[in-house]
Amino acid sequence: MTVMIHVRELSKSFTLHNQGGIQLPVLNRVNLQINAGECTVLHGESGAGKSTLLRTLYANYLAGGGDIEIRHHDEMVNLVSANSQTLLAIRRDTLGYVSQFLRVIPRVTTLEVVKQPLKERGIEDAEAEARACELLARLNIPQRLWSLPPGTFSGGEQQRVNIARGFIHNYPILLLDEPTASLDKRNSEVVIELIHEALARNTAIVGIFHDESVREAVADHYFDVKPVPDLPIDNERGAILP
Numbered sequence: 179m180t181v182m183i184h185v186r187e188l189s190k191s192f193t194l195h196n197q198g199g200i201q202l203p204v205l206n207r208v209n210l211q212i213n214a215g216e217c218t219v220l221h222g223e224s225g226a227g228k229s230t231l232l233r234t235l236y237a238n239y240l241a242g243g244g245d246i247e248i249r250h251h252d253e254m255v256n257l258v259s260a261n262s263q264t265l266l267a268i269r270r271d272t273l274g275y276v277s278q279f280l281r282v283i284p285r286v287t288t289l290e291v292v293k294q295p296l297k298e299r300g301i302e303d304a305e306a307e308a309r310a311c312e313l314l315a316r317l318n319i320p321q322r323l324w325s326l327p328p329g330t331f332s333g334g335e336q337q338r339v340n341i342a343r344g345f346i347h348n349y350p351i352l353l354l355d356e357p358t359a360s361l362d363k364r365n366s367e368v369v370i371e372l373i374h375e376a377l378a379r380n381t382a383i384v385g386i387f388h389d390e391s392v393r394e395a396v397a398d399h400y401f402d403v404k405p406v407p408d409l410p411i412d413n414e415r416g417a418i419l420p
């Protein structure tokens with residue numbers, strides 16, 4: 179059993195600067211271990227902090243306390259204290275992330291968007307293109323769309339382009355934020371297959387899936403994200419009491 183992510187005592191609060199600097203605690207001393215070849219599904223009620231945890235695991239959000247150790251090139255590296263160069267290398271080689279929505283860049287074609295993670299890793303264009311075409315075809319994106327920028331695509335088409343981009347490199351760790359939210363059954367099944375194939379290659383997966391049938395098809399473990407209990411509020415001043 180190879181540990182790929184080790185989270186210790188992770189905390190995260192948001193500071194609401196336009197609300198007089200109020201602190202909103204979301205994650206409180208979370209401990210979690212993610213192993214190679216296993217899919218851990220984050221669950222918990224709406225607003226409990228699932229997306230916040232996933233984004234903090236990608237270092238999109240800076241942790242307020244605790245450690246996130248990531249196995250990167252066979253060494254455990256702490257994402258919380260990593261410098262930006264190390265963080266970029268971790269994201270290029272080790273840690274993939276499929277967000278719910280595609281960030282489109284004007285005038286960049288679908289094929290280029292999907293190929294980009296391999297190009298960044300120095301893979302030859304022909305090889306990157308072959309892999310991109312294979313994924314786009316599997317995800318039922320019509321070939322006539324491949325040379326167009328995805329900005330005007332439907333929600334489900336954009337999500338499938340994002341999935342193709344996320345699965346094009348065999349990342350040792352993959353974070354998936356509701357990858358099937360806008361997909362029909364046929365395409366959700368393709369995503370389930372891609373997840374099973376990645377697990378068979380020993381990828382460690384952490385995901386949020388609102389669709390119960392997808393969740394049950396992929397989950398090896400469930401991790402319960404518990405909301406931080408409400409702190410007493412001073413109603414006169416609107417401040418959290420110590």
Ligand SMILES: Nc1ncnc2c1ncn2[C@@H]1O[C@H](COP(=O)(O)OP(=O)(O)OP(=O)(O)O)[C@@H](O)[C@H]1O
Nearest residue numbers: 192193202204222223224225226227228229230231
């Ligand atoms: N950028 C942010 N700034 C301030 N508060 C935030 C921010 N992102 C999330 N929150 C707050 O953190 C809490 C947890 O949100 P999060 O999106 O992580 O929950 P979730 O469990 O993924 O919910 P859902 O299942 O509804 O998507 C919410 O109360 C939300 O308002």
